[in-house]
Amino acid sequence: MQKMVILGATGSIGASTLSVIGNNPEAYCIYALVANTNVDKMLALCIEHKPSIAHMVDADAAMLLRQRLPVNSGVEITTGAAELDDLVSSACVDTVMAAIVGAAGLLPTLAAVKAGKRVLLANKESLVMSGSLFIDAMKASGSQVLPVDSEHNAIFQSLPESIQKNIGYCDLEGAGVSHILLTGSGGPFLTSPLDSLSTMTPAQACKHPNWSMGRKISVDSATMMNKGLEYIEARWLFNTTPDQLKVVIHPQSVIHSMVQYRDGSVLAQLGNPDMRTPIAHCMSYPERINSGVEPLDFFKVGQLSFLEPDFERFPCLSLAIEACKQGQEATTVLNAANEISVAAFLENKLKFTDIAKINETCLNKVSMSSLTSLDDIIALDTQTRRFALELIAKI
Numbered sequence: 001m002q003k004m005v006i007l008g009a010t011g012s013i014g015a016s017t018l019s020v021i022g023n024n025p026e027a028y029c030i031y032a033l034v035a036n037t038n039v040d041k042m043l044a045l046c047i048e049h050k051p052s053i054a055h056m057v058d059a060d061a062a063m064l065l066r067q068r069l070p071v072n073s074g075v076e077i078t079t080g081a082a083e084l085d086d087l088v089s090s091a092c093v094d095t096v097m098a099a100i101v102g103a104a105g106l107l108p109t110l111a112a113v114k115a116g117k118r119v120l121l122a123n124k125e126s127l128v129m130s131g132s133l134f135i136d137a138m139k140a141s142g143s144q145v146l147p148v149d150s151e152h153n154a155i156f157q158s159l160p161e162s163i164q165k166n167i168g169y170c171d172l173e174g175a176g177v178s179h180i181l182l183t184g185s186g187g188p189f190l191t192s193p194l195d196s197l198s199t200m201t202p203a204q205a206c207k208h209p210n211w212s213m214g215r216k217i218s219v220d221s222a223t224m225m226n227k228g229l230e231y232i233e234a235r236w237l238f239n240t241t242p243d244q245l246k247v248v249i250h251p252q253s254v255i256h257s258m259v260q261y262r263d264g265s266v267l268a269q270l271g272n273p274d275m276r277t278p279i280a281h282c283m284s285y286p287e288r289i290n291s292g293v294e295p296l297d298f299f300k301v302g303q304l305s306f307l308e309p310d311f312e313r314f315p316c317l318s319l320a321i322e323a324c325k326q327g328q329e330a331t332t333v334l335n336a337a338n339e340i341s342v343a344a345f346l347e348n349k350l351k352f353t354d355i356a357k358i359n360e361t362c363l364n365k366v367s368m369s370s371l372t373s374l375d376d377i378i379a380l381d382t383q384t385r386r387f388a389l390e391l392i393a394k395i
């Protein structure tokens, strides 16, 4: 029986994880559920799943949950950063699903890595921010990190076992790999007229053609910043050089990414676009469990198509690739700027096309000194957020 903590339990990945656990109750039990402010959802999850602990990051939300939870529910309610750190590091925990959205996931995800837990990584932003520090922490503690992000999960599945066992430090060339082909659907605006992009609304941006996801990652998919963050995520997980990583637009999202080998072979992982597949893969690796996902029907799929990315349409993608080449300071700045600009867009304070402009200005203007500690990373993140907010206020 694997004892699990779900960070981001009230979100989209949280729901998919709970669904996979529901299909395999003999193998997994929920030790703790963690969320930010959504009391209604957490209350429902506590009643349905009866975790030992429900942790609300927001202290007022924790108080409200305590008032509303039936007496004798058996669920302990906690709040506070130190308490969250203790929770993920607890000897009662085997596996941590890291599915908080954004930089807010960094500290608890890193705490789980440092405590040597098996970490199922959905929160790509934490790896984008902490890069080498994350990988070093993983190596030091012996934590097994498994990629939940569907592309990275597909790449992981398409790589040999010797590489799978050496995530973060792998030698792709030594394993005969020539390229990693990171696929992306191109999002809802792949074929929209370029001059219509500035008028796109949050509702339009969040309407992804293939995947159902949280609002931040949905906007990131529309700008293709998501593919950019994934490019950086792949750089760290698979220890790639820029030459080894290519982005391929694949509108159907049936192939979830591919690995091209020296001899001309291309290995891919395919499936319906449903996050329960990569989640189930990570939960049970190296075994296979029932995810509840419909089998892929090739006759319904019909055609698979591929395009080169258009950087004029998707400037955020080229910003991310450039930032990745520059190094960890630039990727930390870009991630922070993007969280602020996307939040402003979702609040109707910014045009869709201004997201890339704010991100680019932050990359050009925020002064970056080298990052040697977690404190440095958090300071650069905070400084960038402040600068991005100032820029947005002037628009």
Ligand code: NAD
Binding pocket: 007, 008, 009, 010, 011, 012, 013, 014, 034, 035, 036, 037, 038, 057, 098, 099, 100, 101, 102, 104, 105, 122, 123, 124, 125, 148, 149, 150, 211, 212, 213, 214, 215, 216, 217, 275
């Ligand atoms: P979501 O918006 O649906 O859920 C976010 C979760 O994070 C919620 O449970 C929320 O309570 C929690 N959260 C938000 N702010 C927090 C804070 N300050 N402190 C603690 N918890 C906080 O997001 P999602 O779509 O489930 O995505 C979660 C993560 O997984 C993101 O990093 C995303 O990039 C990644 N991911 C998601 C998908 C997907 O299909 N949804 C696919 C690949 C990767």
Ligand code: MG
Binding pocket: 149, 150, 151, 230
């Ligand atoms: Mg992805």
